[in-house]
Amino acid sequence: MEKRLMKGNEAIAEAAIRAGCRYFFGYPITPQNEIPEYMALHLPQYGGVFLQAESEVSAINMVYGAAGAGARVMTSSSSPGISLKMEGISYIAAAELPCVIVNMMRGGPGLGGIQPSQADYFQAVKGGGHGDYHMTVLAPASVQEAFDLTMEAFEIADYYRNPVMILGDGVIGQMMEGVVLREPVKLEELKEKEWATDGAVNREPNIINSLFLDAVKLEEHNLKLKAKYDLMREREARAELYKMDDAEYAVVAYGTSARISRSAVDEARKKGIRVGLIRPVSLFPFPEKIIRSTIAKTRTYLVVEMSLGQMIEDLKLALNGKRPVCFYGRTGGILPLVDEILESIELMRRGEGIEADCCLS
Amino acid sequence: MTDLLQYEMNRETAWCPGCGNFSIRRALVKALAELDLSPEQVTLFTGIGQAAKMPHYIRVNAFNGLHGRALPAALGMRIANPDMKVIVESGDGDTYGEGGNHLLHNIRRNPDISHLVHNNQIYGLTKGQASPTSEYVLKTAVQPGGVKSDPFNPVLFAVAMKASFVARASVTEEEHLKEMIKAAINHKGYALIDILQPCVTFNRINTYQWYSERVYKLEEDYNPADWTAALKKAAEWGERIPIGIIYKEEKATFREKIGHLKESKILAGKRVEPAEREYLLDEFR
Ligand SMILES: Cc1ncc(C[n+]2csc(CCOP(=O)(O)OP(=O)(O)O)c2C)c(N)n1
Ligand SMILES: [Mg+2]
Numbered sequence: 001m002e003k004r005l006m007k008g009n010e011a012i013a014e015a016a017i018r019a020g021c022r023y024f025f026g027y028p029i030t031p032q033n034e035i036p037e038y039m040a041l042h043l044p045q046y047g048g049v050f051l052q053a054e055s056e057v058s059a060i061n062m063v064y065g066a067a068g069a070g071a072r073v074m075t076s077s078s079s080p081g082i083s084l085k086m087e088g089i090s091y092i093a094a095a096e097l098p099c100v101i102v103n104m105m106r107g108g109p110g111l112g113g114i115q116p117s118q119a120d121y122f123q124a125v126k127g128g129g130h131g132d133y134h135m136t137v138l139a140p141a142s143v144q145e146a147f148d149l150t151m152e153a154f155e156i157a158d159y160y161r162n163p164v165m166i167l168g169d170g171v172i173g174q175m176m177e178g179v180v181l182r183e184p185v186k187l188e189e190l191k192e193k194e195w196a197t198d199g200a201v202n203r204e205p206n207i208i209n210s211l212f213l214d215a216v217k218l219e220e221h222n223l224k225l226k227a228k229y230d231l232m233r234e235r236e237a238r239a240e241l242y243k244m245d246d247a248e249y250a251v252v253a254y255g256t257s258a259r260i261s262r263s264a265v266d267e268a269r270k271k272g273i274r275v276g277l278i279r280p281v282s283l284f285p286f287p288e289k290i291i292r293s294t295i296a297k298t299r300t301y302l303v304v305e306m307s308l309g310q311m312i313e314d315l316k317l318a319l320n321g322k323r324p325v326c327f328y329g330r331t332g333g334i335l336p337l338v339d340e341i342l343e344s345i346e347l348m349r350r351g352e353g354i355e356a357d358c359c360l361s
Numbered sequence: 362m363t364d365l366l367q368y369e370m371n372r373e374t375a376w377c378p379g380c381g382n383f384s385i386r387r388a389l390v391k392a393l394a395e396l397d398l399s400p401e402q403v404t405l406f407t408g409i410g411q412a413a414k415m416p417h418y419i420r421v422n423a424f425n426g427l428h429g430r431a432l433p434a435a436l437g438m439r440i441a442n443p444d445m446k447v448i449v450e451s452g453d454g455d456t457y458g459e460g461g462n463h464l465l466h467n468i469r470r471n472p473d474i475s476h477l478v479h480n481n482q483i484y485g486l487t488k489g490q491a492s493p494t495s496e497y498v499l500k501t502a503v504q505p506g507g508v509k510s511d512p513f514n515p516v517l518f519a520v521a522m523k524a525s526f527v528a529r530a531s532v533t534e535e536e537h538l539k540e541m542i543k544a545a546i547n548h549k550g551y552a553l554i555d556i557l558q559p560c561v562t563f564n565r566i567n568t569y570q571w572y573s574e575r576v577y578k579l580e581e582d583y584n585p586a587d588w589t590a591a592l593k594k595a596a597e598w599g600e601r602i603p604i605g606i607i608y609k610e611e612k613a614t615f616r617e618k619i620g621h622l623k624e625s626k627i628l629a630g631k632r633v634e635p636a637e638r639e640y641l642l643d644e645f646r
Pocket of ligand 1: 080081084411412428451453454456481483485
């Protein structure tokens with residue numbers, strides 16, 4: 001197996017190419033420019049195309065078209081650019097087309113800054129654009145995982161015919177780690193997309209569409225989408241449990257904040273606090289069942305996010321009032337520190353800081 | 362003439378030493394001072410980019426909006442406030458890429474806005490990707506084999522649409538640039554100046570020397586009212602690049618076209634006599 005030292009952004013780009021992605025449409029924005037740079041350099045060697053669009057709106061609609069044509073296709077951006085893509089993503093989800101979208105989140109709202117953030121959680125997991133839909137959302141916490149999840153994202157996208165988002169931030173995108181590279185998929189072995197507009201021969205033409213003027217038909221369509229989301233909830237929900245076997249307390253965090261929380265958990269263990277880490281890997285579907293399976297032993301949960309508290313709402317829904325929840329968050333591009341999280345863990349153990357916000361610095 | 366110090370153009374910037382933006386800032390401030398426009402009479406609208414940082418680097422009313430969207434925001438103010446001098450400043454990527462559609466529609470509307478485009482033929486802030494005005498030969502990290510689309514000629518585009526004022530300037534001719542800015546601000550209606558500006562860090566093709574060797578001022582007898590001649594002039598690019606007012610046409614502005622807006626005043630400037638509002642108090646009596 002080939003192993004390479006790579007940046008997170010490069011690993012995502014390499015994984016996409018190995019997953020059979022041959023078309024990439026993007027628009028420059030910090031901190032994800034290594035993805036388009038990698039694609040621009042390498043895609044032509046595979047007969048693929050990198051295209052810098054005139055805007056993110058244009059780029060996502062190019063994705064729409066290429067996905068409709070049956071190709072594996074990807075775009076990437078960072079927060080302000082992702083907001084612009086939302087219109088297209090709603091249509092892509094409605095038209096049931098597979099594609100992969102990478103969001104390397106930066107601090108917002110508005111132009112915000114370029115430092116790492118997790119403030120686009122709501123936008124990612126609740127749909128983001130208009131209408132009753134969801135993207136599948138995967139949140140890597142290492143460069144290896146960024147690679148693995150991106151390769152898988154293309155399979156999930158094709159299987160469910162749904163847009164999949166890789167949700168990271170500047171830390172995940174810029175840091176360098178060793179990556180074990182999986183073998184490329186064989187394009188000729190991929191399942192045929194009989195719904196694609198690839199030129200009708202001896203059959204009726206296919207139509208890519210999200211228009212249903214008849215309310216009854218539209219409700220039927222939305223229920224069909226819901227059935228897919230329900231299936232995802234059953235099969236695709238995943239989380240990593242770390243030192244949770246005997247954990248009286250749990251930190252819940254994803255991506256970069258989970259990496260830092262892991263160190264805080266180790267520190268707390270040294271102090272004899274029985275605390276573990278629940279790290280959601282899929283954010284939609286949210287790993288509700290996995291979290292509920294910890295209730296028997298765990299008394300209190302601490303959510304750590306690089307936002308003012310977004311995933312905390314999904315955790316509370318999952319716990320449904322059965323356990324108290326604390327929160328610690330930093331925002332605007334500031335990373336939570338191990339010591340700060342440790343302090344929140346100690347507060348939680350003393351039974352303080354139970355209401356969301358009160359652990360906030 | 363307003364005192365130059367009022368505009369505080371010595372503020373620290375994040376621009377590279379030698380950046381063409383410094384010339385544009387100087388020319389703009391001198392133009393405002395010579396037109397006797399004091400800082401409070403001017404609002405500067407920008408999008409995002411190195412060019413778009415201008416409102417942070419001089420002292421006037423400032424609106425730093427979204428990437429590509431300076432024009433719609435400026436139009437919003439133009440409609441709501443007839444008294445303010447509205448100036449838009451933005452980069453070539455911002456104006457001709459992300460915000461290209463807005464350019465087209467503002468030419469159609471002809472609001473009284475002066476638009477200064479810092480055209481360095483590259484995306485500067487995001488560290489050097491091709492912009493809509495980049496030349497074929499420009500190679501970047503995402504265009505390793507050069508640019509694959511024809512460069513956009515904003516001057517030809519605006520003249521073809523009969524925009525009411527279309528000029529080109531170059532930071533290599535700073536005095537001329539200042540005169541162009543003054544003419545644009547004095548013009549009633551939408552005034553576009555495409556300003557050629559080297560990016561000393563990321564664009565190694567279109568350098569100071571490249572521009573100096575090519576730009577020339579329009580002939581004395583050039584008539585900017587002649588549309589057919591202007592089209593020909595606007596199409597000129599390459600070995601020789603004309604600078605000056607390429608096309609000019611007096612047209613009704615957006616506010617003038619909406620009859621009842623002519624008399625409207627901004628809320629802040631409206632005087633209300635207490636007697637006129639007596640009836641409101643009556644309701645409580
Ligand atoms: C919606 C959105 N997309 C992308 C960006 C990233 N971005 C910032 S400035 C810029 C382009 C800068 O180029 P230009 O307008 O030519 O200005 P310059 O920096 O060259 O002066 C881009 C793509 C952003 N801030 N917002
Ligand atoms: Mg530029």
